[in-house]
Amino acid sequence: MTYNNKPKPDDRSDNAEKLQSMIHDTIENIEAAEESLAFTDSETQRQQIKEKNERRRESIESYRAEIKDEV
Template identity: 65%
Template sequence: MAKRTKPNPDDRSDNVEKLQEMIHNTIENMERAEETLALSDNEETKRQVEEKNARRRESIEAMRLEVKDEARDNGQLH
């Protein structure tokens, strides 16, 4: 019979901090992509960067909503 292990407890205490770091990193990636875009003459590259940054903006918005939910759940937001 296989040995059963207990699952790790669900520690969400640092989720807000982790999400904020992810948002920060995504914004930095967008800025780097914009810098690359400004130097590129390739229309396909420009299109790809613009599409990727649009997806990044959507992700940032979703992460910001999740930050609010986590902060509320942790009693950090009223």
């Protein structure tokens, strides 16, 4: 049996745009999570939300560094 699978070409022409969109979405997620803090009484949930937002901020920094590399 012969396979004629060829890898897709590596097209990074719109990579910076995709990364910018990811940054925008991540910022929206941070804002939504911070708004949800007002509705939770659980200290555990509050801590989890804060930790997740910190990881999101780190991701944004990584995305920005990657955009810098792309341009």
